Amino acid sequence: MKDQYGRTIDYIRISVTDRCNLRCVYCMPEEGVEQVAHEEILTYQEIVRIARLCARMGISKVKLTGGEPLVRKGLYSLVRDLKRCEGIEQVTLTTNGVELKSQMEELAKAGLDAVNISLDTLDAGMYASVTRRDMLDQALEGLKEALRYPQVKVKINCVPMRNVNEGQWTTLAGLSRDLPVDVRFIELMPIGEGRGLEGVSPDEALARLRAVWPDLHPTDERRGNGPAQYYAAAALKGRIGFISAVSHAFCAACNRVRLTSTGVLKPCLCYEEGTDLRSLLRGGCTDEALARAMAGAIRGKPPAHCFAREEGVTERRAMFQIGG
Ligand code: SAM
Ligand code: SF4
Numbered sequence: 001m002k003d004q005y006g007r008t009i010d011y012i013r014i015s016v017t018d019r020c021n022l023r024c025v026y027c028m029p030e031e032g033v034e035q036v037a038h039e040e041i042l043t044y045q046e047i048v049r050i051a052r053l054c055a056r057m058g059i060s061k062v063k064l065t066g067g068e069p070l071v072r073k074g075l076y077s078l079v080r081d082l083k084r085c086e087g088i089e090q091v092t093l094t095t096n097g098v099e100l101k102s103q104m105e106e107l108a109k110a111g112l113d114a115v116n117i118s119l120d121t122l123d124a125g126m127y128a129s130v131t132r133r134d135m136l137d138q139a140l141e142g143l144k145e146a147l148r149y150p151q152v153k154v155k156i157n158c159v160p161m162r163n164v165n166e167g168q169w170t171t172l173a174g175l176s177r178d179l180p181v182d183v184r185f186i187e188l189m190p191i192g193e194g195r196g197l198e199g200v201s202p203d204e205a206l207a208r209l210r211a212v213w214p215d216l217h218p219t220d221e222r223r224g225n226g227p228a229q230y231y232a233a234a235a236l237k238g239r240i241g242f243i244s245a246v247s248h249a250f251c252a253a254c255n256r257v258r259l260t261s262t263g264v265l266k267p268c269l270c271y272e273e274g275t276d277l278r279s280l281l282r283g284g285c286t287d288e289a290l291a292r293a294m295a296g297a298i299r300g301k302p303p304a305h306c307f308a309r310e311e312g313v314t315e316r317r318a319m320f321q322i323g324g
Contacts (some may be wrong), residue, residue, distance in 0.1 A: 001057040003267075003301040008086035010223045010249040011061040011256040012054055014047060015323030016075065018261050020068040022096050024120075026159055026194045027319040030132055042263045044078045046281050048085065050259065053291045055087030057298070059185065059257075061225050063092050065323035067261065070099035076106035083111035092225070094118065094157070094324065098135050100142025104149065114153035114224075116184075117147050120161075122175075130164060134285050137178060137233055155182045155224065155241070160205045162198040170212050176238030184228055184241035190307055192318025202242035206231070217241065227253060245269075249286060251304035257297070265294060267301035269322065272314045 003009055018041075023030050036043040042050075049063030051062060062082055069075055075093075082091045092114040094177065100117070107115075119139060120130050128296035145241065146154045154227045156164070158172050169185065188199025210216050213233035221230050227250035228241035244250075263278030275297040280290055315322070 001059075001295065001298060004299050005252075005301070005303055007252070007254060007301070008058070009255055009257060009301070010059055011063070012051070012059050013065050013258045013323050014051070014263040015065050015067065015259065016023060016047070016069045016078065016319075017041060017067040017072045018094075018321050019071050020066060020320055021071055022023065022119075024096075024193075025130055025132070025164075025206060026161065026188055026190065026197050027324075029193060029318070033320075035195065036262060040278075041261045041277060042259075042281075044074075045083065046158055046278070047078060047259075047264070048296070049281065049287075050079045050263075050265075050277060050290070051088060052085050053287060053294060054086050056096065057295060058087075060087055060089040061092070062090065063086055063225060065094045067320050068096055068098070069093060070095050070103055076103065079107055079112050080110035090114070090225075092116070095142070095292055096131070097139040097142030097146075099138075101138070101145045104142070104145040104152075108149040108152050112152055114155070116155045116157050117143050117146065118157045119143070119172065120160075121165045122157050122171050123168060126168065127216065128164060138142075142176055143181075145236040146184050147181070150180075154180070155184055156321075157186055159188050160185050160202075161188060161201040161203075162200055164197070166200075166208075169219045173209050173212075173236075173240055176236045176240065178237070180237050182223060182230070182238045182241055184224075184243060186243045188245050189245055189269070189319075190313060191315060192320075193321070194319065201244070201247045202244040203227075203247070206240075206242060225257070245305070246307045249304060249307070257301070260317070260322060265297045266322065267297055268305055270305040270307060270313045270315050271302060278289060303306050 097117040264274035266274040
């Protein structure tokens with residue numbers, strides 16, 4: 001469907017949990033995280049009901065996210081049920097990869113189309129300090145397992161940060177030399193824990209990569225659900241992507257909405273406003289009433305985010321509570 005500014009909204013990010021087995025410094029505080037009670041989290045049946053209505057409105061692509069989606073039991077069954085919804089063309093997942101080794105086979109069988117693995121470094125010590133957990137080996141095993149299923153596209157996502165993982169950008173990009181993966185650099189956003197850290201503009205990261213692959217050049221390809229700008233180089237099998245939400249706002253082409261694990265439909269990342277679908281669902285509303293509430297939220301999507309004026313960011317949830 002179209003929003004009030006004529007943008008086509010065809011993509012929803014659905015968070016299935018706010019729990020996580022890592023504590024990435026830009027996303028989740030080390031301590032003091034209040035866990036949401038299980039009853040407050042949407043059930044898989046509730047998520048599928050919302051997704052079915054989304055599909056009727058023309059939202060054909062779903063990304064499952066979290067917290068860490070693989071810590072929720074039986075995620076494959078949600079993938080399978082979403083893939084069976086008429087009008088849902090693509091179901092993808094973003095994960096830290098730690099639990100992927102044991103779940104990838106079921107996810108692939110369920111019809112998962114693509115997986116993004118968040119990986120900010122290949123150095124075990126640095127990984128432990130960025131994620132506050134010593135789990136690089138498990139994440140890499142997850143990546144290796146994912147690559148056994150050629151029908152599932154694999155991407156690596158890295159958040160480049162000043163004085164944190166600078167030396168690792170070219171190392172991570174080098175994964176696309178040997179493996180059939182795209183490596184994407186996502187600009188740090190001033191949401192939640194991200195506020196206290198210094199991000200790096202994708203332009204700077206690109207310049208750093210060009211020192212190694214001088215022929216990196218932009219391509220017009222669309223290889224995901226979002227606004228990444230992709231670059232190719234002769235020596236790289238995969239592409240290098242840059243998602244510059246802050247320095248090159250792409251709001252005019254924004255195609256997404258978000259559903260939090262507690263059932264809030266959020267039209268824009270940086271504003272707290274959202275529509276509480278859980279109350280409607282649990283209050284026994286009809287599909288028509290639910291669809292009306294969803295359409296209202298989507299139509300009223302704001303024109304642009306406000307990351308440039310930090311005081312304009314009204315969202316107080318952290319990324320793990322939203323889904324990224
Ligand atoms: N746990 C899964 C993972 O890490 O992929 C899914 C949830 S995580 C919130 C989704 C994405 O948000 C990850 O790629 C993560 O790097 C990104 N993210 C978290 N906090 C961020 C921030 N402040 N700025 C930019 N990206 C962030
Ligand atoms: Fe967990 Fe993903 Fe947030 Fe890291 S980025 S703390 S893995 S939800």
